[in-house]
Amino acid sequence: MTTIHLIHGEPAAAALRQALQARQPMTAASASAERVIALADDLTVGPLRDIDAEGNPGAAQRAAFWQRIDGVPATLAQDDCAALVALEDENDANAHVVIWHTHDAADQLALRRVCYRLRNAPQRLNEVRLAAADLATLADNPGEAVARLQVRLPDAAPISVLRITRLALEWQEAKFANGETRRWRDNTFTSGTWADLDALILDILGEAAAPSEPWLACDTLGAALVRGGAGFTVGEPVVLWRLRELAAAGELRLRDDLCAARTGAPAQDPRTARPISVHAAAHLSLSR
Template sequence: MTTIHLIHGEPAAAALRQALQAREAERRAETALAAAPAERVIALADDLTVGPLRDIDEAGNPGAVQRAAFWQRLGGVSETLAQDDCAALAAVEAADAHVVIWHTHDAADQLALRRICYRLRTAPQRLNEVRLAAGDLSGPPDAAASRLHARLPDAAPISVLRITRLALEWQEAKFANGEMRRWRDNTFTSGTWADLDALILEILDAAPPVNPPAAAGAPWLACDTLGAALVRGGAGFTVGEPVVLWRLRELASAGELRLRDDMCAARASTAGTGEGAAAHRSHTALPHTAAHLSLPR
């Protein structure tokens, strides 16, 4: 029987294909073994941590249209990725193959896991998983492929009880339909763009002073530097470059920061100084209340 491997992101999928090819080469070298069953790898591209989710799994995929409009607004990604994922999952549902879900503890992976469990909840016997460590997909492609090759024997069935719980949590996430979804302490909460904007401004305010001191203005931070700092600062999910750039453009339009052509950002001219920093601290705090989406485990 065919085995379908589902994993989030094309780089991870490429490493997994390489790992499976290495295992197939090993099997062929063992002439006493019968031919291995066919295996496919499907990369799920849609980052479910951001944007609307409601109706994403309904007949006709009306939610995919909403997500396409969201990604079009941001730019920098394929507008068809939501529809592509819907089509891929529909094909998996229609097949009778065993399914292996590869996931890390990253928020996007955890949401993809829950979505797949929801889509295949009526065929729980098909579902298996490999729980990856954070570093299993890091580094050069060959290194990631080698680590995934070592994890191939770890595929294990998902219990019916866990599938049911994960499917319910996906339903809760869709119903909440927050602007973004944060993964903290094994719990999803919904958040707003205002939360993310406040964290971006906090990071820019806390950036080291310009060196040498004679240089004028606040320090400039690159988009990728800001993205990594957002994760360390408690964003609760890996903030992709399209999202970071979109929020930087929005904040620049509001006069909160300056944005260069190379997509480096700095606080507006008054920020970073004693007077500007005090004014920023005096702003009304943005609400951080979040809808509870799943039970802690």
């Protein structure tokens, strides 16, 4: 029996593949029996309506959205749609599906989308509920993440029909709302706007550190947005896009290295200015 593992993001998928290989030597037979698919589309941002309609017209809308943002593959939305169509194909109709997810908003949306797409075959659906710590070291120490995922392999458990139905309905609600962003708070999704995110960015930049060091690096700002109550993990391409939009509107200043400062902060020579380190985000005064 083939088992297809779904997980959000290629780094996590690569770690899961290594975890599966470490469990037992990977032979040709086992490789065909265990497959890992990365769902790469970040469903917390951009349009969703019609994303699951026949022919995937919503994928074209999402492709147009992602084209506005640098650093995102042009086929991002189409690749996920194709992967889900393949899951429903007769060749995979009997395969078990295991959805790996954390409590992150993007993971929770991916979980709901898969439940919606496979709601008519609930006996195929299983899940592994991960803690945030299980994937926290992916960037700095991928070996630790692989080890954590390997330990979690036996935890795959069926999803009840009742829960699949509920999650599928919540996905339909998210699509119908079709917000610009989707916040995950108190186990509930609510729609947000770019204006909400922009206001939080400006608040964080306005409160950042000391006047003598007002510049925030993009990765620091992304972490601060999560800590400040954005309700979803704001990916670096989206952060940079919003910074460019705000800079074009005269709301903030960008250096050549894309560190940002609130308009009106004391000017500083970019040759000597230093971005605040990632670890300094813990010392920011963040609005909630």
